[in-house]
Amino acid sequence: SQKIEQNSEALNIQEGKTATLTCNYTNYSPAYLQWYRQDPGRGPVFLLLIRENEKEKRKERLKVTFDTTLKQSLFHITASQPADSATYLCALNHGSGNTGKLIFGQGTTLQVKP
Amino acid sequence: GAGVSQTPSNKVTEKGKYVELRCDPISGHTALYWYRQSLGQGPEFLIYFQGTGAADDSGLPNDRFFAVRPEGSVSTLKIQRTERGDSAVYLCASSLSPPDTQYFGPGTRLTVL
Numbered sequence: 198s199q200k201i202e203q204n205s206e207a208l209n210i211q212e213g214k215t216a217t218l219t220c221n222y223t224n225y226s227p228a229y230l231q232w233y234r235q236d237p238g239r240g241p242v243f244l245l246l247i248r249e250n251e252k253e254k255r256k257e258r259l260k261v262t263f264d265t266t267l268k269q270s271l272f273h274i275t276a277s278q279p280a281d282s283a284t285y286l287c288a289l290n291h292g293s294g295n296t297g298k299l300i301f302g303q304g305t306t307l308q309v310k311p
Numbered sequence: 312g313a314g315v316s317q318t319p320s321n322k323v324t325e326k327g328k329y330v331e332l333r334c335d336p337i338s339g340h341t342a343l344y345w346y347r348q349s350l351g352q353g354p355e356f357l358i359y360f361q362g363t364g365a366a367d368d369s370g371l372p373n374d375r376f377f378a379v380r381p382e383g384s385v386s387t388l389k390i391q392r393t394e395r396g397d398s399a400v401y402l403c404a405s406s407l408s409p410p411d412t413q414y415f416g417p418g419t420r421l422t423v424l
Contacts, residue, residue: 229410240315240402240415241354286353290410297342297409298367301353 199224203287203302211310216274218305220287223268225300227289230263230270235284235304244285245272277309313337315416317403323422324393332388332419336405343386344413345378346402354402360386361409393423 201222210216220230229248233241247254247263247270254261260273274281284306288299316335324330336343342361346354356370360380368378375393380386390397400420404413 231412233415238417240404240417242415243412246412288353297344297406297411297413298356298359298370299344299346299354299413300356301346303351303353 199300201225201287201289201300201302203285204305205303207306207308209308209310210277212278214277216277216281216307216309218272218285218287218307220270220272220302221268222289225268225289225291227291230261230287230289231299232259232261232270232272233286233288233301235286241286274307277307279309279311282307282309315403315405315414317401317416317419319419320417321420321422323424325424326393326395328393328423330390330393330421332390332401332421334386334388334403334405334416336384336386336403337414338384340405340407340414341383342406342409342411342413343380344404344406345386345388346404348400348402348418357388359409390421393421395423397421398423 231246232244235241245261247261258275262271284304286301286304288301291300318333344359345357348354358368358378363383375391378388400418402418404415406413
């Protein structure tokens, strides 16, 4: 069956450390994968998109890797801050053509302690 | 500019009633998506519009759910004969054209008593 899985347990780290979140998928062949941030009571906010032919993407303190052999994406936040505390969702595209239909993981909650 | 807006922000209804949820996408965005999110889960795809037509409605759970976008802008998600299991946050997103970045609204929290 098709699955997309993220760490279900919350990730607690100390301010200044690097947070690493994992997204694994099975029986999908996504052309791209996206990461979103979601705060309580709000809709998801887009962070980064990485395509199947890209191994790594960076944006400020954020870095995403995409390994289509392992069927895994890693999301890193360096020099983490309490303001980075939120739920982070990975999503991959699914369906023929460029429909933009996204399949989301269940999200991982990150708590950065001062 | 204005983002995606959704109304109402909260809707409480009784089992068996009919509800309509509205989404105003970002002006100029041709693609519009509806998702449903239950507590502790990621958003679950329901339906996608390209312009006025539903290009993919494979996520609608059953025929009680229906969505329209008659003029290619505002969309309404309609749920007939609501059930307690329909309780969730309904999210709308829009993009310039797929598979561009999707911009999400704040959602409508639907509670079916």
